[in-house]
Amino acid sequence: MIPSKLAYHRPNNVNEAIQMLQNYGDDCKILAGGHSLIPVLKQRLNDPEHLVDISGLTELKGIRDNEKSITIGAGTTHAEIANSTAVQQHAPMIAQAAASIGDVQVRNFGTIGGSIAHADPAADWPAVLLAADANVVIKNTGGTREVDIDQFFLGLFTTAVQEGEIITAIRIPKTAFNRNSTYVKFPHPASRFAVVGCAAAVAKEGGNVTAARVAFNGVSSKPFRDMGIEKGLKGNALNADTIAAATKNAAAEVSVMSDHFASEKYRRHLAGVYARRALGAL
Ligand SMILES: Cc1cc2nc3c(=O)[nH]c(=O)nc-3n(C[C@H](O)[C@H](O)[C@H](O)COP(=O)(O)OP(=O)(O)OC[C@H]3O[C@@H](n4cnc5c(N)ncnc54)[C@H](O)[C@@H]3O)c2cc1C
Structure with missing residues (x-):
């Protein structure tokens, strides 16, 4: 499929791009790398009349x-x-x-x-x-x-x-928890998108966790921080037992997605597995 006919604009700077967005209102879409938008346009899930291509704007790079x-x-x-x-x-x-x-x-x-x-x-x-x-x-x-x-x-x-x-x-x-962080995912074999992904960032002092941020994607319709895991880790040493206890009910407080590739039950199980893998690496 090819997208519907539309006008293509290439602004010289961010202010010009914003002005174009103002002028064209909801008939307009920003184009960056095009790797999500172009498939959407080809399937005609979105039908803008104007495209504002920001891919050449050096102000946005680096x-x-x-x-x-x-x-x-x-x-x-x-x-x-x-x-x-x-x-x-x-x-x-x-x-x-x-x-x-x-x-x-x-x-x-x-x-x-x-x-x-x-x-x-x-x-x-x-x-x-x-x-x-x-x-x-x-x-x-x-x-x-x-x-x-x-x-x-x-x-x-x-x-x-x-x-x-x-x-x-x-x-x-630039925080201590970001310096000690990791991301792991179960990638979909075709696209590499995350069936389940877990990012964990942990700061420690004297061997005990002082700050932890643990977040998931792929699990629910919205990415989320798992507060149950974060609370379970805080104040404790980070070892196999404390990680197992903290991640026992991973993704317990969200509605979990289900599709032909991974059921709700399997995704919830994977959330625990990937949280343990992420935290076990820190
Ligand atoms: C085969 C394939 C495999 C992929 N695998 C993965 C994967 O494993 N993991 C993953 O995370 N992603 C994956 N992607 C998605 C990829 O990362 C896209 O590049 C990304 O999601 C969109 O970035 P883009 O620059 O291409 O944005 P575009 O497609 O140009 O735009 C996407 C949307 O964002 C808006 N937009 C763009 N830039 C801005 C801005 N600066 N301000 C406001 N709105 C803006 C656009 O209007 C549009 O609505 C995959 C894509 C493909 C085609």
């Missing part, structure tokens, strides 16, 4: 290593993030997640901003950014706002980004 955080431009590709030494050093789970996405072509075209804007429940970024306590920088005609990642994902393919807005960057704080 990774900056700041004093207290790492700022990843929304237009940075998965491959660039996987290869960043700053990301590998300060938040290894983010580099691991980036390297696990799709195949080489997907990683070279797909962008972090496009992925989180799309908010596919099986995408890898949402869980790692929740575990990382990231902030999403969003720009509109009025200026810039930052949204805490805990408030960013609202539901299936739904986020806090509003009409006329562009995600410009993602900020990852």
